[in-house]
Amino acid sequence: MSEELGPVRTEVSDGVLVITIDRPDARNAIDTVTAVAVGAAIDRLDADPSLVSGVITGANDTFCAGMDLKAFLAGEKPSIPGRGFAGIVEGPPEKPIIAAVEGYALAGGFEIALACDMIVAAENARFGLPEVKRGLVAAGGGLMRLPERVPYHLAMEWALTGAMISAEQAAAVHLVNRVTAPGGALAGALEIARAIAENGPLAVRATKQIIVESPAWTRAEMFDKQREISLPVRASEDAREGATAFKEKRAPRWTGR
Structure with missing residues (x-):
C-alpha cells in the first residue's frame, strides 16, 4: 500500500519502507514541505515495529538536486528540528536505510545519500557538492561524512572544486555498494533492504x-x-x-x- 505526503510517496514492501521524493518540476529539490514529509516518513520507519529497513529514492530518474534555491531565496529553511536538512541529514533513522540513486544526487541531494547507511547507484548517477561554485558551504553533513567514506585527499578535491563524480568513480573508491543499469537502482536497493528485513x-x-x-x-x-x-x-x-x-x-x- 502506498501513501502520499505531499511531495513524498511512501510504500511498504516486505518489511521495507520505500520513500520517494516526487517533485519532478524541481528535480526533486528540497523545500520545507518536502523536508517535513521526509522527516515524517523517517519517524514512521523508526516507530513502526513491522518495518526493519528503508530505502529513499527520487522519482523521474533523478535522486535529488539539493536545496530548492527558489525556496531558499524566498526565505524558506528546508530543515526540521531534530532531523535537520531534508528531514534526515542530522537525524538519520535508527534503522538501516539505503539510498537508491538515479541521475543527479547533488549538493543536499548528495548529503541525503551520505546520511544513508548504503548507496546503490545506477550507471547514470552523478554525485557532487557544488556549493562552493555558488558561494555556499555544504552544511548538510557532506563535508563531515565524505572524508569518512573516501580518502581524505579525494574528499578535499571533490569538495573544494565542486566536481561532478560519476557512478564509476564512486564505485572505484567504494563510495557506493552496487552499480546497476539505468533504471535499476531501486530494485538493487530493495534487494539489499529485503535481505536485511529477513533478519531479527x-x-x-x-x-x-x-x-x-x-x-x-x-x-x-x-x-x-x-x-x-x-x-x-x-x-x-x-x-x-x-x-x-x-x-x-x-x-x-x-x-x-
Missing part, C-alpha cells in the same frame, strides 16, 4: 547502532558500551526464536520482542 529486527537495529556509535568509544569502554546494546537483544524472545528456528530447520518468526 532487534538485532538489526542494535547492529547499526554499534557500527554508528563505536567510532566515538574509547578502547577502555568499547566492550562495555557494546554490551549495553547487545545484551538486551541476546535476552530477547527473538534471540530464542532465532536459535529455535535454526535447530528446527525453519524460517524464524520474529516478533520484535
